Amino acid sequence: MKINLERLEKNLKELSLFGRKEDGGIDRSLGNEAEEEARSWLLEKALDMGAAIKIDAMANIWINWKTNNSDNKPITLGSHHDAVSDGGMYDGALGVLMGLEIMQTLKENQVPLEHPLQVVSFTAEEPNPFQISTMGSRGVTGKLTLEKLQASRHLITGESLGTAIKRAGGNIQGLLKAQVGKKDMAAFIECHIEQGRNLFDNKLSAGTVTKITGIYREFVTVKGEANHAGTTRMEYRHDAFLAAAQAALVVEETAKALKRRDVVATVGWVEVNPNxxxxxxxxxxxxxxxxxxxxxxxxxxxxxxxxDFLKIENNRGISFQREIILDQAPAPMDEGIMKIIGDEISKEQTPLSLAAEESSGLEFINHVPMLVSMAGHDAVHMSGITRTGMIFVQSIEGKSHCREEKTDGKDIEIAGNALLNAVLRLDKELTNENLN
Structure with missing residues (x-):
């Protein structure tokens, strides 16, 4: 039994038309017309399959298929359907459509599952004008308050988040009732493009994820002294921008000094005043x-x-004011699900030689790469309520969040068949309580 790659690629191309710009990039963010059209398209696909549909308070789309009268909790697959501005057609979308393809394959082959199968497309995983990312998964796992949602406004139009969610079929007032916990789900697996070069550089199609990186962010204000650029001698300057530039280099050097694949640091947003x-x-x-x-x-x-920031303060006569705006701990994936995904990838993928594995700098178990996700995902939040795993698919040249994002069909097929068989194994092992 195999997934239908031709059908899956056709669905990926159809979904990519929503928000497609003339230059090839895709803009499909919460609240815009393209995102709403993509939702309608997904709902039509699910109805055509004969699946049951539920849209929760956060406007997350839940697509369900139950093969028997068992009261077992569902196995859930999915990701998100929104896309960053000028993004590509695979990020998020592949995980949702892969889930639907696996559901359709199992239905066509009349495979009886002991657990209901569920596919979810989460709302607003990507950064968006409402400034709340991984919104849908955070909302249903109890990590967002109603007050925060009610206060959020679109940066450009001023529209309330509540209005945008309502237009998408949700209602933030029902946030508490929409929350899910351990009693609601047997497992969650997210398929996603790697968004990095590990698989591409090693000519591998797929790998399993061991953990999702921790992310820490600070909003830093540098207070110096504004003065005339022509008349103020260099020794009398307290330049806030140059202090910030020096601080950015400190951040970069701090990460580089550790010489680790799983550590990065970035200063990606700067505001200079008076500019x-x-x-x-x-x-x-x-x-x-x-x-x-x-x-x-x-x-x-x-x-x-x-x-090093203290040295900059002393040397330049400026001050740093630092505010923590995000402190998200790393999210380890479930070891039992990791093993199942790894076993199934090993059956589908041609392994590297031992010498190639040793020179890659990656960890391998049974010839399958064990990868740390350096990007955040909805799986971070799902890992707090249920057994969670991720399968990564190769990104060509590691490109993502750009119009050049591309994943080859052969790699999608290998990952898809591995995930299909992982679902079948998980269904049995969860039923028999054999999952360690």
Whole structure:
């Protein structure tokens, strides 16, 4: 039994038309017309399959198929259907459509499952104008308050989040009733493109995820002294922008010094005030982000940053004001599900030689790469309520969040068949309580 790759690729292409721009990029963010059209298309696909549909308070789409009268909790597959501005056609969409393809394959082959099979497309996983990412999965796992949702407004139009969610079929007032917990789900697996080069560089189609990175962000305000750029001698300057630039290099060097694949650091947003050619900046703001595998590594990085920031303050006569805006711990994946996914990948994928494995710098178990996800996913939040796993599919040249994003059909097929068989094994092993 195999997935129907031709059908899956056709569905990927059809979904990619919603929000497609002339230059090839896709813009499908919560609240825009393309995102709403994509929702309608997904609902039609599910209805055509004869599946039952539920839209919860967060406008997450749940597609259900029950093969018997068992009261077992469902096995859930899925991801998200929204896309970043100028993004590609695989990020998120592949996980949702892969789930639907597996459901349809099992239905066509009349395979009786002991657990209901469920596919979910989460609302607003990506950063969006309402400034709440992984919104759907955070909402239903109890990580968002009604107050926060009610206060959120679209950055450009000013529309309330509640209005956008209602238009998508949800109702944020029902947030508490929509929340799911351990009693509601037997397992969750998310299929996603890797968004990195590990699989591509090693000519591998798929790998299993051991954990999802921790993410730490600070909003940093640098207070200096604004003054005339032409008349203020260099020794009398307290330039907030140059202090911020020096701090950004500290952040970069802190990550590079660790020489680890699973550590990165970025300053990706900067606001310079007054941002004028003839005025020394008196106030500059930036966001610092660290991604890390564990708390000890995070603390090691922060200690060095603290020490070097203090030097900048003393040398330049400026001050840093730091506010933590995100401190998300790493999310380990379930070991039993990891093993099942890894076993099934090994049956589908041609292994590397032992020498190639050793030179890759990756960890391998049974010739399958064990990968740390350096991007955040809905699976982070699902891991707090149920057994959770992820399967990564190769991204060509590691590209993602851009119009050049591409994943080859042969890699999708290998990952899809591995996931199909992982679902069948999981269905039996959960029933027989053999999953360690």
């Amino acid at each position: 004028s050619a003839n005025i020394i900046s008196g106030n500059t703001k930036f966001i610092m982000e660290l991604r890390f595998p564990g708390e000890m590594v995070k603390q090691q990085m922060l200690q060095r940053i603290e020490k």
